[in-house]
Amino acid sequence: MGLDRSSLAKIETGARRVTALELAQVAEALDERIEWFVEEAPPAIVSHRNVTDPGEPSPRIDREVELRARAVEFVSRHDPMLRKALDRLPVFSVPADKEEAEQLAHEARMLLGAEAEGPLKELGARVVRAGLVPFVADLGTESADAASVLLEAGAVAVVNGGLRVGRRRLSLAHELGHVLMADEYTVDWRIDGASTPDLREQLIDRFARALLLPESSFRDAWDRWLADKGARAAAVMAASCFRVDMSTLARRLLELEMVEGTQAAQVRTTRTTRADIVEHDLVVSDELGSGWLPRDYEAAVLRLFRSERVSGARALELLFGTWDAADLPELPQRNASAIWDFVS
């Protein structure tokens, strides 16, 4: 890192001050940003840190959340359009029972600009309209499913890209629930766990299922597929059409009393095969896939780059390495009259 032990010791004891160059070198070595040393983190992240046991290793998802929360705060501070989207985040009261959770899901669909019924596609792009900026980070299988944090304006969610597409969508729907209920900072280890004792979590799970599988259209489609093609095909087609995983589908069927326990267990263990994709003409989606970023966020970063508010290197970092330098637009030529700025 270029900082020798004795310099480090002197800095630690306050015998000498740290230089800007050393700050830059330490930041690079720790893979952090220079401004993090002098600027406060978003308040929700600070209070989350304060309640985390100091001995406890910080889960990797906390770091991913902080990176993205700070990036969104930075971009929205300088891009009025993104800021406007974040300012839209409303606050709802916490549902008291499953009916209220269903009702909240209905209202959330309106908020996302979706029809009241039918599959809810492109969830990642839609939640930005409600003021939630979602990200996907590959955290592997041993990490949390998702997390969300409220910012001064809007919120950020991180979904584990190691999950399958249906679970990624469910996780994001779940985080949307937290955010709409103004939960400051949430890490969800297993969303829709078989028997979470926490009523609030149960209701948010219900909200998430109702958001993705709205009762009326789901019921109609299920009945039709069941009558035409039988239970297994109905499960495969429902999971594909509504883009949910089998376990979510089974739970929804049960809670709407559309199937009995044994049928639900069969749905849960159903696997969509390659033959299913061909024979039922299914559309394979990779929503919220690895490297995906919400379009509105990408557009905001590009606006900062085009207006030269940020350097190309910084723009690429704000895009989390999902873009190459060659992907950035070429900056346009200036007007001839701009020459006066350069000769004086």
Added chain:
Amino acid sequence: MNGDPGEELVVDTGPLSHLAEAGWLGVLRSVAGARKVVVPDAVEYELRRGASTRPHLQQVLGTEWISRSALDTPSENAAFAHFSAFLVSGGRNIGEAAVLAYAQVHGATAVIDDGAARRAAKEAKVRYTGTLGLLCEAVRAGFLTLAMVSSVADHLMETEYRLPFGPGEFEKWAQENGAV
């Protein structure tokens, strides 16, 4: 034109590299006149890093009238962090951020060419100029002629400044507009 004593020019790696490559470090000294020419530690670091492949940078490092300054006061570090947020990623552009931080805290003039750095200077109300600005000053002061700076100016305008001027057009423009 040559500035008051006490004023300072704080110069980024890019402009130093352009000037040294053209053999005009002496011109920088003349243009600076009574003003002190300063290089922050981060720029010195970038010069050292680049010197193995670009020998003219070594020449800058050996120039005794350029003062080195390590940014280490709380206000310098805070300003450095502020500009870093717009410009720096990994080890890139730390020189620019340091130049702007020094200029802001010490009321110096930043010598920078990059568009994002110039925009950051403007937003922060930091005085700035670039390589071409210095060369024009040199022509006005009689240290260089318009013909001498013409090709460097053309090159800068085409590449770094993205100005719609073809080869030879700077010289023509400057004569017509009495800019130098």
